[in-house]
Structure formats: structure tokens, C-alpha cells
Amino acid sequence: DAEKSHYISKIKQLLKQQDAVLVAHYYTDEVIQALAEETGGCVADSLEMARFGNQHSASTLVVAGVRFMGETAKILTPEKRVIMPTLEATCSLDIGCPIDAFSAFCDQYPDRKVVVYANTSAAVKARADWVVTSSIALEIVEHLIDEDEKLIWAPDKHLGGYIQKQTGADMLMWDSACIVHEEFKAKGIVDLKQLYPDAAVLVHPESPASVVEMADVVGSTSQLIKASQSLSNPVFIVATDRGIFYKMRQLTPHKEFIEAPTAGSGATCRSCAHCPWMAMNQLENLATALEQGTNTIEVDSALAEKAMIPLRRMLDFAA
Numbered sequence: 067d068a069e070k071s072h073y074i075s076k077i078k079q080l081l082k083q084q085d086a087v088l089v090a091h092y093y094t095d096e097v098i099q100a101l102a103e104e105t106g107g108c109v110a111d112s113l114e115m116a117r118f119g120n121q122h123s124a125s126t127l128v129v130a131g132v133r134f135m136g137e138t139a140k141i142l143t144p145e146k147r148v149i150m151p152t153l154e155a156t157c158s159l160d161i162g163c164p165i166d167a168f169s170a171f172c173d174q175y176p177d178r179k180v181v182v183y184a185n186t187s188a189a190v191k192a193r194a195d196w197v198v199t200s201s202i203a204l205e206i207v208e209h210l211i212d213e214d215e216k217l218i219w220a221p222d223k224h225l226g227g228y229i230q231k232q233t234g235a236d237m238l239m240w241d242s243a244c245i246v247h248e249e250f251k252a253k254g255i256v257d258l259k260q261l262y263p264d265a266a267v268l269v270h271p272e273s274p275a276s277v278v279e280m281a282d283v284v285g286s287t288s289q290l291i292k293a294s295q296s297l298s299n300p301v302f303i304v305a306t307d308r309g310i311f312y313k314m315r316q317l318t319p320h321k322e323f324i325e326a327p328t329a330g331s332g333a334t335c336r337s338c339a340h341c342p343w344m345a346m347n348q349l350e351n352l353a354t355a356l357e358q359g360t361n362t363i364e365v366d367s368a369l370a371e372k373a374m375i376p377l378r379r380m381l382d383f384a385a
């Protein structure tokens with residue numbers, strides 16, 4: 067409609083004027099992902115977002131996602147201006163891992179390497195030896211096992227449990243979860259599989275173990291998208307945020323993508339297959355942030371210097 071096109075052309079103009087590039091996560095709304103693609107930015111998983119921001123020449127990065135993604139961009143490229151459509155978009159994993167409690171926990175086990183998921187605050191990253199995202203977590207943990215390391219893992223217990231099962235790593239686990247993925251139910255997938263016997267099940271490893279067990283492919287958002295292209299199944303049951311369907315349908319429009327069932331509906335379901343924080347990224351607040359120069363991400367420089375070490379370690383490992 068007219069309002070939407072008004073915002074889109076305004077954002078395009080502002081991006082150009084300000085030497086800015088838009089980096090969006092696969093869970094943001096379609097209109098944001100499409101705009102990132104159209105304007106030479108990128109739509110990506112959290113590792114690729116970090117890499118893109120790190121390598122792109124633009125002096126301003128506009129990060130459409132959740133707070134930790136903006137902070138990661140700022141930590142990796144402190145010389146750039148990093149803005150977000152909203153500074154309120156947090157993540158239940160970040161909330162579930164407050165620095166004081168986490169640091170005290172780590173202090174009890176000085177002989178263990180501290181591995182944290184990217185979905186954490188800058189302070190938690192600064193306390194870590196390694197930062198990982200879901201697309202690189204298995205490889206990094208395998209590498210640490212080769213080095214005979216024992217680990218502390220935080221904050222996602224489901225992703226941690228999956229990695230532990232796959233690798234046999236000695237991991238002490240923090241107890242936190244993603245409110246979106248935690249809602250997926252194995253029983254619902256069993257029922258759907260009966261209706262769609264040809265369907266492949268794609269699962270993000272932030273889902274509970276019983277759901278991961280049902281999967282044909284377990285992986286990060288970009289790995290699930292690749293699987294939706296490479297597997298020949300005509301139908302996919304997908305246990306992750308429904309924002310991912312935009313890219314899956316764009317790449318293989320002749321296939322059918324079905325949302326994996328969640329715990330319930332209405333009042334019992336807090337966040338049915340769509341992250342409430344990702345959903346806060348809208349055209350209006352994106353335009354306002356660019357126009358008014360608000361919502362700039364700042365990270366305390368001492369903290370950023372420390373957090374940069376495990377973040378760079380991850381990027382170097384992934385390179």
C-alpha cells in the first residue's frame with residue numbers, strides 16, 4: 067500500500083545518503099528481508115550477519131534483528147556507526163544469562179573453557195573464551211575436544227544438550243532457553259508426518275531434544291534453508307521461526323513449507339513460531355532511526371575490547 071511504499075523509498079534514500087547498509091536476520095518480517103536484498107544489504111543467519119558487517123565497506127550498519135546482533139556488529143567494527151530499528155529487541159537467552167550470576171558460575175570452574183552462544187550480552191561475551199553460533203557450534207566444540215578441553219556452555223540448554231549428545235563433550239550447562247523454539251512439540255510433528263508422509267522435518271537446535279529427535283536435518287537458519295533446497299522432498303515441516311519461510315519459498319517456490327506445531331494457541335502460546343523481539347523490526351522504526359540518527363548501539367570500550375577476542379576467534383575459525 068501507499069504508506070508502505072512511502073517508507074520503503076524513504077529508507078532507500080536514507081541508506082544511500084548515509085552510506086549505510088541494511089543487514090537483516092531470517093526471522094525478521096518479509097518486508098524487511100526484501101528491503102535488505104533490494105538495497106544491496108544481506109539477509110542472513112547470525113554468523114553471516116557478523117561476517118557481512120565486518121567485511122562491508124559502509125560506514126553505517128543498520129542491523130535488523132535483536133540486540134545482540136547489533137552489539138556484535140559494533141564490537142567487531144567499533145569505527146562504524148551501528149543503528150537498529152529498535153533498542154528494545156532483546157532475546158530470552160540473553161535475559162536468561164545475567165553477567166553477575168554467570169561470571170560467578172564460571173569462577174567456580176577455572177579449569178574449564180567458557181563457550182557462549184552469540185545470543186548473549188557483550189559482558190557475557192567478554193567473560194568467554196569462545197563465542198559460537200548455531201552454524202559453527204558443533205565444529206568449535208569438536209575442536210575443543212581435540213584440545214582436551216572441558217567446557218562451560220551457556221546459555222541455551224537445548225542447543226548445548228544437542229551438541230553434547232553429538233560430540234560427547236564434557237560440558238557444564240547453563241539453564242536457559244529460547245521462548246520461541248521451546249514451544250515446538252514432538253507429538254504435533256508425529257501427527258503432521260502422518261498427514262504428510264513425504265515431508266522432511268527441519269529443526270533448529272534451540273528446540274527441545276524430543277523435537278530434535280524427529281528431525282531429518284538439524285541446523286542453523288542458513289543450514290535449514292540449504293536443506294530445503296537440496297532435499298528432494300516436496301513438503302517440509304519446519305521447527306523454527308516462521309520468518310524463515312520467506313527465503314525458503316523464494317528459493318524453492320514449488321515446495322510446500324508447513325510450520326511445526328507449537329504447544330497450543332492463544333493464551334497458552336507465548337510466542338507461536340515467531341519471535342516477538344524480531345517482530346519489533348518494522349519499516350516505520352527503521353525509517354525513524356535512520357532519519358533521526360537514534361537507536362545507535364554503544365558498547366563500553368573496555369568490555370568491547372574483551373568481547374572482541376572470542377568473537378574474532380569464532381570468525382577466524384569459521385573462515
Ligand code: 13P
Nearest residue numbers: 111112113199200286287
Ligand atoms: P541462527 O540464525 O544463527 O541460526 O540463530 C538463530 C537465532 O535464534 C537468532 O536469534
Ligand code: SF4
Nearest residue numbers: 132157158244246341
Ligand atoms: Fe532469542 Fe529465540 Fe528470539 Fe532467537 S528466536 S532472538 S533465540 S528469543
